[in-house]
Amino acid sequence: MAVRVIVGLLLIVAAFGSAGRRLLMLYRLGRTAQPVEPGRIRVGAAQLRGEAAEVLGQRKLLTWTVPGTAHLLTFWGFLILGLTLIEGFGALVDRDFHIPWIGTQPWLGFLEDFFAVAVLLAVAVFAGIRLRHRPAREGTRSRFFGSHLGGAWLILFMIFNVIWTLLLYRGAQINTGNFPYENGAFASAAVARVLAPLGATANDVIETAGLLLALGVVLGFLVIVVHSKHLHIFTAVPNVRLSRRPRALGALQPVRSGGKPVDFDDPGEDDVIGRGAIEDFTWKGMLDFASCTECGRCQSQCPAWNTGKPLSPKLLIMSLRDHALAKAPYLLAGDDHANVDALALAEAQRPLVGDDGVITPDVLWSCTTCGACVEQCPVDIEHVDHIVDMRRYQVVMEASFPREAAVLLRNLEHAGDPWGRGAPARLEWTAKLDFPVRVLGDGETLPEDAEYLFWVGCAGAFDERATRTSRAVAELLHTAGVEFVVLGSGETCTGDPARRLGNELLFQELARQNVQTLTSAGVRKIVTTCAHCFNSLGNEYPQLGGDFEVVHHTQLLSRLLAEGRLTPVRPVEATVTYHDPCYLGRHNRVFAAPRDLLGSVAGVRLTEPDRTRERSFCCGAGGARMWLEEPLGTRINENRTDELIATGAEVVAAACPYCIDMLADGVAQRAAEGVTVTDVADVLLRSVRQPEEAS
């Protein structure tokens, strides 16, 4: 017993000493970061639900069936096998130790052994997946490309060691009569049968050696975990708990500096807009970086990475984490850097964004803000917020952005739309309608009989393809007897492209102007055809005091169909595939309404592309990328177009003017004969029109 106690204590002191020092350093590093917004630490039903679904239920991981199931078993295995750790530490001082009350129940013995075996199987599955999808075989297509492969194999090896040493000493315990369970522990019993012929003395030695080995492995594992990317084992739980609910998509967060919201009417002299250094991130940002498991699920879905751009959301987060750790001695030294080592000093000199920076401009500007990474991330890392925050600093503090963006920003500033067409042209789209569209004049309030303000959007007013959608929706609303008005020259860009490009000042200017116009006109209900306007008006304008009920046209039309106010009468014989726009689907969870519309039309044969709904692949236009050149890799819109064409559809339907433009360009580029790209409203209109009307 003395050997057990002495060696056991030495192991515990060494491991906890090493792990404790590391954790203290990480804690102090987190304290050098910015405060989080107050709502983050609130514990509400949404947070608890999120924790239960994503941590206990492993919801996101289970969308990947095989690795998800293996991870579920491993996670629960760690929880249940935590009990064997208590038993192990107890057995150091008392060979007959068992957990009080439940510690001799056969069901507990069974459960522990069940999970021991399950974790072993899971390790085999993980190893198989890693071998099958190894970067050496799949190159950049592998989700493990760029991950620390050696570290991951070491962890699998350590888990394997945890399990076999556990079963070894439990088997020996059965033979020495020191096992807490009379039956139920089937795997330990099997090991006991193998060890039994060795005799009592040997089993005695194996019990002690196995126990010390098992505890040594677990404690070694602890030390490795806190020094490696597997820190996520500890940080994932708080990270999920502190993540934005229901998800870090939809609205971008208001700009905060030093933990306080920036007043754009009168910004403070020391206010930092965005993140220009690693310590400008909040401690939740740091927790995000520490929580990345390097699983690569985000990378596998990223449209930028999948088309040969240098941006991988995984590599971006890993770079930020590695930089934070490398700069840590500098940050922790406070104002006295005399004793900081040369490597940390050099790291501190690296710009966060720059050609020699932690993140290169090509990486930063490749993002479409599609949100596929956030959607996939099992530990709820908020990539889009971090990317836009870095863009904010580049644009506002450094005036550094892609050359082509200057034209977009100038047009938004001077004309209020990305094309620079100007307010007077905003009603041209109505000219081809055979009924008058009511326009809200300057200073007028919404007429009592007008139910909706139809927010046309810049594309809906100026882009030729999108104006067709505007007319289709106006015609459908008119047919259904829905009274609506438009703002005409009173409308200006919602500011979505400016905000996603990082120009928060311009966003604030445009958005405040619109909030003022809409509020003073007494607008309550808004319908819009643009997924980006839909997102800004509904999710971001409340940040500026604009509280409106915003619906996407697919939602309103779907309701009008259900109420019988629109009746599709004419079959549209066509195979149709639907492309989920990121800002309608992933960002705002509108998946059913567009499909309902298409499903209501007789003759339509709906076929889904491989990447659909939450996993839809971006068209390439979001994040203001619509107005930027795409010189790197292949084109995102062509990648998506190929997939949509491969469904065999004659009609590619979408529900966002940006997507329709990008996909129509893709179809033209591929010279796909007989394939048209249109809005779902257009398909519905073809069916709603009486046969003699349709021409």
Ligand code: SF4
């Ligand atoms: S938002 Fe989309 S484009 Fe940007 S990093 Fe994430 S997956 Fe890639």
Ligand code: SF4
């Ligand atoms: S950011 Fe999330 S999804 Fe991407 S590799 Fe890290 S843990 Fe996995």
